[in-house]
Amino acid sequence: MGVTILQQFPMxxxxxxxxxxxxxxxxxVALGAIQCGQFLVDCDTYMSTPSxxxxxxxxxxxxxxxxxxVFSLLESSGKTIPLVADGLFDLxxxxxxxxxxxxxxxxxxxxxxFELADFCIKLGSVTISQNFKGVLVxxxxxxxxVPATCWDLLREFLQGFLGSCVPSxxxxxxQPRMNEIYQPMDTIxxxxxxxxxxxxxxxxxxxx
Amino acid sequence: xxxxxxxxxxNLSAALKSNIIPNQxxxxxGSVVDTAVEVLLHRLRGLCDNVDSGPExxxxxxxxxxxxxxxxxxxxxxxxxxVRRALDYPDMPWQLRYIGQQxxxxxxxxxxxxxxxxxIGTSSTVVDFLTEMGCRMDFEYIARGYxxxxxxxxxxxxxxxxxxxxxSLDSVExxxxxxxxxxxxxxxxxxxxxxxxxxxxAEQLRPLVVLEKVDYKRxxxxxx
Numbered sequence: 338m339g340v341t342i343l344q345q346f347p348m349x350x351x352x353x354x355x356x357x358x359x360x361x362x363x364x365x366v367a368l369g370a371i372q373c374g375q376f377l378v379d380c381d382t383y384m385s386t387p388s389x390x391x392x393x394x395x396x397x398x399x400x401x402x403x404x405x406x407v408f409s410l411l412e413s414s415g416k417t418i419p420l421v422a423d424g425l426f427d428l429x430x431x432x433x434x435x436x437x438x439x440x441x442x443x444x445x446x447x448x449x450x451f452e453l454a455d456f457c458i459k460l461g462s463v464t465i466s467q468n469f470k471g472v473l474v475x476x477x478x479x480x481x482x483v484p485a486t487c488w489d490l491l492r493e494f495l496q497g498f499l500g501s502c503v504p505s506x507x508x509x510x511x512q513p514r515m516n517e518i519y520q521p522m523d524t525i526x527x528x529x530x531x532x533x534x535x536x537x538x539x540x541x542x543x544x545x
Numbered sequence: 546x547x548x549x550x551x552x553x554x555x556n557l558s559a560a561l562k563s564n565i566i567p568n569q570x571x572x573x574x575g576s577v578v579d580t581a582v583e584v585l586l587h588r589l590r591g592l593c594d595n596v597d598s599g600p601e602x603x604x605x606x607x608x609x610x611x612x613x614x615x616x617x618x619x620x621x622x623x624x625x626x627x628v629r630r631a632l633d634y635p636d637m638p639w640q641l642r643y644i645g646q647q648x649x650x651x652x653x654x655x656x657x658x659x660x661x662x663x664x665i666g667t668s669s670t671v672v673d674f675l676t677e678m679g680c681r682m683d684f685e686y687i688a689r690g691y692x693x694x695x696x697x698x699x700x701x702x703x704x705x706x707x708x709x710x711x712x713s714l715d716s717v718e719x720x721x722x723x724x725x726x727x728x729x730x731x732x733x734x735x736x737x738x739x740x741x742x743x744x745x746x747a748e749q750l751r752p753l754v755v756l757e758k759v760d761y762k763r764x765x766x767x768x769x
Contacts, residue, residue, distance in 0.1 A: 344563045357583050360650070374550070375549055375550045376550060377549075377550045377552060379553070385678075385679065386614065386616065388614075388616050389679045389680065393677065393678060393679065399552070399553035402710070404553075407553070409674070411674055411677055411678060413677040413678075416677065418670055418674050418677055419668070419670055420667060420668055420671055420674040421667065421668040421670075422666065422667040422668070422669050422671075423665045423666045423667070424553065424557065425566065425663050425664070425665045426641075426665050426667070427554065427557050428557065428561075428663050429663055429665060430566070432624060432643055432663070433612075433624070435616070436612055436614045436624070436679070437612055437678075447549075447550070505730075
């Protein structure tokens, strides 16, 4: 477990999702990365029944990197409460209906997973209910667990194969947590931030 | 190498289909007065598996939550959830437990209570999570005692304490002059043979403790 940065890769108008993934695959392979399977991060969202009072939202997420865990984020009156649980938490959420009901839009990011020395790179196609929405690139630097001490290295590495779309500042979610020990939940929170943006946007996010 | 990863939902439905999830609890309960507990512990030490190491002790804090779907008809059934944490091992995961309606209380052919149960290890944020989700904490207590094992069976001898004022753990007061004794097995659906093993084991503990199916519906109602 190291520090992970999630970065959106802009879509060009003349390039489809699979073409973009192919394009990035060629770049990382040229750097010497070796493909090690596939990865998947998914998110199901449950809404509370109106009779429960103020609207509450529970995002239930899975990451193939931590296959035995279920990550949940509860959004309630401006607060977000994280919960890490065993796989059976999914079963409990089924018992929660009709107090909490699942929204139909499942968000996923999936694609090839690569290893390159101390880095792990994942090229994810984001889909909402099977509709392609964009490309999210995840890079993990595995020997380090404090974001502040490896952000510069990660940024340089990301810029090396993604180019100028990588900002000079760390992702917003990580900014107040740069000196804390990085946890798998931090990766999930970054995914949720991006997934929420894709949910709000209509169609594929284009590069301007 | 580029085999697609299966989703968590696929894995869960496969596990449900092959019936490997232990989601049924078989349960018998009884109690002994404080003065008789040593004799029972001695008997259990002789009967159970962990003879050499002696019984495992525990010191847990349990919180009982419920959530009601008010749209669930005239008499909606609350969903019961319990959170348990080891006070003596603060770094261990917390345990979240769903307990369903009990079955088999009136059925003489079934030797034990059977109830649906889902046990989930969680992070320590679970209490905040449930509270914000809209669950209400009905009561809480401290449970201290001994745990024995006999094959798949678990036997606990528990003293229940009231939570001290201001949730202090220093000045806890026992709720009664007796110990709660529970014999339970968590197993996948349909393994009713285990109930018979439990009945036989409970027989071996008579007359030190009488383990029975306790019908909660017949107990006097609690609280307001």
